[in-house]
Amino acid sequence: MKALQDKIVNEGKVISEGVLKVDSFLNHQIDPQLMKKIGQEFAELYKNEGITKILTIESSGIAPAVMAGLLLEVPVVFARKSKSVTLIDNLYTTEVYSFTKKVTSTLTVSKDYLTEDDVVLVIDDFLANGEAAKGLIHLIEQAGATISGIGIVIEKGFQQGGQVLRDKGYRVDSLAIVSSLENKEIQFS
Amino acid sequence: MKALQDKIVNEGKVISEGVLKVDSFLNHQIDPQLMKKIGQEFAELYKNEGITKILTIESSGIAPAVMAGLLLEVPVVFARKSKSVTLIDNLYTTEVYSFTKKVTSTLTVSKDYLTEDDVVLVIDDFLANGEAAKGLIHLIEQAGATISGIGIVIEKGFQQGGQVLRDKGYRVDSLAIVSSLENKEIQFS
Numbered sequence: 001m002k003a004l005q006d007k008i009v010n011e012g013k014v015i016s017e018g019v020l021k022v023d024s025f026l027n028h029q030i031d032p033q034l035m036k037k038i039g040q041e042f043a044e045l046y047k048n049e050g051i052t053k054i055l056t057i058e059s060s061g062i063a064p065a066v067m068a069g070l071l072l073e074v075p076v077v078f079a080r081k082s083k084s085v086t087l088i089d090n091l092y093t094t095e096v097y098s099f100t101k102k103v104t105s106t107l108t109v110s111k112d113y114l115t116e117d118d119v120v121l122v123i124d125d126f127l128a129n130g131e132a133a134k135g136l137i138h139l140i141e142q143a144g145a146t147i148s149g150i151g152i153v154i155e156k157g158f159q160q161g162g163q164v165l166r167d168k169g170y171r172v173d174s175l176a177i178v179s180s181l182e183n184k185e186i187q188f189s
Numbered sequence: 190m191k192a193l194q195d196k197i198v199n200e201g202k203v204i205s206e207g208v209l210k211v212d213s214f215l216n217h218q219i220d221p222q223l224m225k226k227i228g229q230e231f232a233e234l235y236k237n238e239g240i241t242k243i244l245t246i247e248s249s250g251i252a253p254a255v256m257a258g259l260l261l262e263v264p265v266v267f268a269r270k271s272k273s274v275t276l277i278d279n280l281y282t283t284e285v286y287s288f289t290k291k292v293t294s295t296l297t298v299s300k301d302y303l304t305e306d307d308v309v310l311v312i313d314d315f316l317a318n319g320e321a322a323k324g325l326i327h328l329i330e331q332a333g334a335t336i337s338g339i340g341i342v343i344e345k346g347f348q349q350g351g352q353v354l355r356d357k358g359y360r361v362d363s364l365a366i367v368s369s370l371e372n373k374e375i376q377f378s
Contacts, residue, residue, distance in 0.1 A: 023301070024301070024302070028266065028267065028269065028302060029264050029265070029266045029301075029302040030251070030255055030258070030265040030266070031264055032255045032258040032259035032263075032264070032265060033259065033262070035255060035259075058247060058248035059247035059251060059267060059269075062251045062252055063251055063252075063255045063265075065219075066221045066224060066251075066252045066255065066256075067221075069221035070221035070222065070224075070225055073221075073222070074221075075218050075220055075221070076218070076221060076252075077217065077218045077219070078217065078219065080217065080248075109217075110212060110217055110218075112213070112218075113212075113213070113217060113218040
């Protein structure tokens with residue numbers, strides 16, 4: 001996706017060979033116009049797949065997921081990273097380790113909002129080691145729902161998450177795949 | 190806002206006289222169509238105010254804020270509830286106590302995304318005791334930016350946050366004001 005690649009090149013900050021910071025339009029400040037275009041891309045890719053629900057994770061997945069949900073006319077559910085006091089039981093849960101933040105979080109989704117009748121499109125901001133995506137897949141499996149595919153805004157192609165998911169047979173659609181951050185240069189594949 | 194009130198009546202769950210749960214369309218599952226209408230309301234209310242930025246808090250403020258930002262054609266910044274390892278310094282910070290979750294969090298916003306030139310619309314999902322709104326105001330004050338107003342999806346009119354903010358001279362626009370949850374009935378003012 002050209003507009004996204006341009007934005008990454010113009011505003012992304014390479015912190016190290018593994019870390020790309022896109023706080024100016026996705027992870028802290030959000031560019032709503034770009035999110036709309038991203039939502040359009042996902043909606044176009046999945047418009048004939050009978051999607052009934054989009055599943056994402058708080059917080060950075062919400063904006064692209066809601067824009068896709070608007071066009072696909074389906075609800076968006078965001079998995080929570082910690083348990084809320086008003087939502088104690090009736091939950092699907094899974095543990096996810098973040099290599100970026102070096103913490104394990106518990107992801108939860110209420111059983112009310114994910115059922116065996118759902119055909120789910122997973123949307124997330126980044127795909128690196130694939131831990132978050134695997135956690136979301138585990139939640140969907142607990143519900144007995146169908147996983148249609150995984151839509152990613154930025155995949156780090158030099159980390160193994162995308163390959164692992166594709167090898168397992170999941171459809172993965174990444175709108176930008178960064179192949180290298182070496183020498184502080186952002187390369188796409 | 191009629192569509193919002195209807196949704197609250199049809200899907201809101203009164204947990205106690207103080208707690209209204211709207212997990213089916215705002216706080217866990219998100220209704221993108223309703224979020225678009227909410228964004229349109231906020232955009233209409235603030236279209237002539239010279240807004241340059243919307244400030245919200247992760248996670249439930251993001252969807253309505255992004256929809257408003259799309260129409261007002263301004264970026265959305267979400268204050269983070271805990272510090273990220275890739276964003277250590279260069280921050281405005283403030284402490285916020287959540288009466289619902291009974292925890293104090295540190296809200297942070299990067300100095301890169303909020304400056305003295307900004308005219309800010311604050312958007313949040315709920316207004317109850319006003320702690321979150323006061324935290325966001327404190328962040329905006331640290332930046333030396335201008336606060337144009339505070340847009341709230343659901344105000345609990347029986348708690349004092351809205352009154353306190355209005356008494357201080359802030360413009361507060363709540364799309365639905367719940368006046369009572371007594372006897373498990375949702376009343377609007």
